[in-house]
Amino acid sequence: MADAVYRRPPLVVFVASGFVVLWLIIAAFPFAWTVWGSFKVQADFFSRDTWWHALFGTNTTRLTGDAFTDAGYYGAWVITRFWRAALSTGIITVCVVVISLSFGTLGGYALARSTHPYRFVILIFALFFRAMPEVAVVSGYLYPFFVLNIWGYLPTAIIVLVALNQPFTLWMMYSFFQGIPRDLDESALVDGCTRFQAFRLAIVPVMWPGVITTGLFAFLLAYNDFTVTGLVLSENNQTMVPKIASYLGQIQSQGNVMYAVAAVVSVTIPIFLLVMFFQRYLVSGLTAGAVKG
Amino acid sequence: MTVQRTTLVSLMALLAAGPALAECGIDTAGSVRILSNDFEALRILNTAAEECASDQVTVTANASSEHKNIQVPALTANPAEYTVAMIANNSIVPLLGDDLIRPLDDLVAEYGQQLQPNQLIKIDGKIMAIAFMANGQHLVMRKDLLDQAGLEAPTSWEEVLTAAQAMRENGMETPLAASNGAGWDLAAEFVNMYLGTGAEFFEPGTATLAIDNEQGRQALQMMRDLTQYMAPDYASANADAISQLYRDGKVAMENNWGSLASSLIDPAQAQPEVVENTVFAAAPTIGGGTIPAAALWWDGFAIAKNISDEDAKASFRAMMHATRPEIATANADTAVWLIQGYQPGPAAVGVVGNATGGARPYPMVPWMGLLHETLGTELADFIQGKEDADKAIADVTAAYTAAAQQAGYLQ
Amino acid sequence: MPHSTFFRFMGPSLLAMLLFIALPIVSIVVQSLYIEHPQVLVTSETCQPFGGCTTTTTVDAAATAQLREEQPLGQFNALGTYMDRNHLAFAEIAEIFRTSEGPSDVLSRIYNLPLYKALAFTITYCLLVTPLALILGLLIALAVNTVPQLLKGPVIFFSLVPMLITPLVGALILYWMLNAEGILGATIQNLFNDPTLSTRTSAPLTWATLIAYGTWTNAPFSFIVFYAGLQAVPRDTLEAAMIDGASRLERIRYVVLPSLKPLILFVLLVQLMDNFRVFEPIISFNAAANATSLNYLIYSSLNTQTTQLFGSAAATSVITIGFIAVLIVPVLLRVARELSAVRT
Secondary structure: OOHHHOOOOHHHHHHHHHHHHHHHHHHHHHHHHHHHHOOOOHHHHOOOOOOHHHHHOHHHHHHHOOOOOOHHHHHHHHHOOHHHHHHHHHHHHHHHHHHHHHHHHHHHHHHHHOOOOHHHHHHHHHHHHHHOOHHHHHHHHHHHHHHHOOOOOHHHHHHHHHHHHHHHHHHHHHHHHHHOOOHHHHHHHHOOOOHHHHHHHHHHHHOHHHHHHHHHHHHHHHHOOOHHHHHHOOHHHOOHHHHHHHHOOOOOOOOOHHHHHHHHHHHHHHHHHHHHHHHHHHHHHHHOOOOOO | OHHHHHHHHHHHHHHHHHHHHHHHOOOOOEEEEEEEOOOHHHHHHHHHHHOOOOOOEEEEEEEOOOHHHHHHHHHHOOOOOOOEEEEEOOOHHHHHHOOOEOOOHHHHHHHOOOOOHHHEEEEOOEEEEEEEEEEEEEEEEEHHHHHHOOOOOOOEHHHHHHHHHHHHHOOOOOOEEOOOOOOHHHHHHHHHHHHHOOOOOEOOOOOOEOOOOHHHHHHHHHHHHHHOOEOOOHHHOOHHHHHHHHHOOOOOEEEEEHHHHHHHOOOOOOOHHHHHHEEEEOOOEOOOOOOOOOOEEEEEEEEEOOOOHHHHHHHHHHHHHHOOHHHHHHOOOOOEEOOOOOOOOHHHHHHHHHHHOOOOEOOOOOOHHHHHHHHHHHOHHHHOOOOOHHHHHHHHHHHHHHHHHHHOOOO | OOHHHHHHHHHHHHHHHHHHHHHHHHHHHHHOOEEOOOOOEEEEEEEOOOOOEEEEEEEOHHHHHHHHHHOOOOEEOOOHHHHOOOOOOHHHHHHHHHHOOOHHHHHHHHHOOHHHHHHHHHHHHHHHHHHHHHHHHHHHHHHHOOOOHHHHHHHHHHHHHHHHOOHHHHHHHHHHHOOOOOHHHHHHHHHHOOOOOOOOOOHHHHHHHHHHHHHHHHHHHHHHHHHHHHHOOOHHHHHHHHHOOOOHHHHHHHHHHHHHHHHHHHHHHHHHHHHHOOOHHHHHOOOOOOOOOHHHHHHHHHOOOOOOOHHHHHHHHHHHHHHHHHHHHHHHHHHHHHHHHOOO
């Protein structure tokens, strides 16, 4: 009888599968088109003549002799040294995730276990902090950073991103810890541990699913960020997204759009690996007390 | 034998090192820190300036598309984060207003022999910046399509309309394009047209808007008339979009930037018939006027105020090295240089035509940026035909006045 | 938990938020109450590469600097910036009500004011995209739950792609695909048999495109949250429902959805806040002619060519937070009720 709960009539399976296929096409098609187009020249992929050029590579064949070209990738990675931006992004994302999770985990634990009313005040304020438009906040940072001479350094960008990510991290970790029963650490307290020891011995072993999930969102925030890294870092240590933006050119000057397309495809690959690797933890993480109350 | 070899080697090393040091010749210590926009011409200059690095001189450059947002806080700090700011007609204004750049008269007198008189940007008698390149929008057209319709190259916007009508009758439904995308591009189109009528934007001596006149309506009407011959999504077109349209042969005539001109006839990007039959010319006139209806833009550099005099000296000399005549001749197709010895290439015809035709420069007054922003948002409804010229001008005036009052330019 | 322990745990987090969010917000609110000093203008001769030397008006930097030194914040304007034409425009609205001829005239004249135009689109976008993305995410999660285990990994990844692609370039590529000659644009034209149909020429079509794009990028977030929640639906309740003879639909309605309620509220909260701050699609789709948003107004104020209007941007930011507060209060109340009901 237990399995009957999960046995599905064929019609349901058919409809569900059809829906999934339809959704996958809608979700993945633009990206697939981009991957295909990243091996073409601009005259094909961005053609105002017809989209069949992008499919068959008419101009690519005319200009390079072959329907596929790696000019975009070569230009991005070698000529304009996209790998330096990738390195910056790597450093920043790892640091932001680690620091953000450390702060947020401790904070979320305190919020979940405290019984004082002021924790709600903190949570509500955190929510409104997140509501602030980023561009206004970051513009105000510039002058103090220049005066303190900390502008243009990776640690500055890291700390700013950690701070801006705290509200979301706090809320998610708060929710996860709410789902972990109090008895776990209460019994450790009764046994004579300090609060921090109780946290370390009783909670840390079971908090990983939640931490990994929150970590993924922190990672995405740092990886895809543009406002902060565009304004706080300089050209030689900028991250990937501002560098892609710089490929797009300006009003009065032309950029290298195909470099941007190739870079975007390159940028998505690590995320693919990450998601494939962590998707098991992702699911169980969101399950284990995910905002259950 | 070994001694001889060693001497020979060290002699050759000296000879090799000698010219490299002499190339830049900055014998004093200093730090050169450049902030510039992120496009090819400026990158070339940054690289050229970096050649001046030596034991005593350090050179760094930051080519960032956010430079307009970074420059004011960066140069306000003391010591300024950057010693050299690369600016244009519009981005120099906040630096002037906040007193962040220093007069260059002494430095020009001592090191600026290579400079031409028209490179000197003077405010109130003092040289505040050095210009090194010019830019502007000019007419780009397909000679073959004009010949097909039996037309001469148009020299006024009225002639452009006639030509467009003839091409439409010949089968090309939408022969024109313009970067009428709401925002910066749309405002630039209006600024071009209005400058062509010869009128002033503001009351002299004040920041009060003065476009509520016949010329303003004339400029608006011409912009609207031209849209009849454009593809229906013209209100979302920017310079990239119309360049791509032109390169794919979808458009016969358009007003486009001189800095994009070489990309329009680049065989690696444009269709063959476009490459062979494109002609550049100065921007057309409007309303029987005599000057091209286009704004002339210059790009140049300024030296920060909140830095040591040694840094200022080293920076100026590095920039002189970066903007020397050899750079202009070696990169003749990258930009329309104002540097001595520059020979305009085929892609520079339009901008040079604008300059010789007497086109007016983009106004360098502090409140022009506010007007530009306002025009970009308030003209969007007009250009799509949703409101008439009177309403558009009223909206622009109201929005601009509110913004100018906020910025302290109007009371 | 004693206060000292609480603050020791929360210390780093609170400090970071205080320094980098709370203080700037205070500074922004303060800034919104001030405008620049009246600048001292002076006529002088300016020489440019073209047009020779002309007489122009410039700002007397020294005199203005002195004014600024005396009063660095600027001229106190109280709520003047909030009420000027480029923001809440109370005077203009009063004028409109006084002099217009009927409700449609009132509406179109109010729509002409920049903040209200932006507000109209922002609210519409927020109130349409949030439920659409939520429902779509829920449906996808229910459907993906039926996929065989082996395929789940890749299916999950490809469902997440719209959320993962760098918004900047993702939107640009979609924009070009929607060109009249792009693959999507041409297909739409063929579908409706109208060669002049373009998604950019009218406000309704532009809004529809942006809303569709917003749903497409936001659905994956709802999907992943609901998908995880589905794994945790209590089996016993489901079995009990089956024994009682509930159909599939009834099981979803009476067992699955209630157990997902906290998640639904969470997603609703986050999405409402994020969708209200819509901004990147408007730039990438060059849609500013037909659709602007509050965040776009702030960006424009700060991205002008010459004078950054900090006071104006600050006022719009405060107004944005005000509206977000109004929007999420109902959801917050529900969340608070859930929190006090399920006390762990």
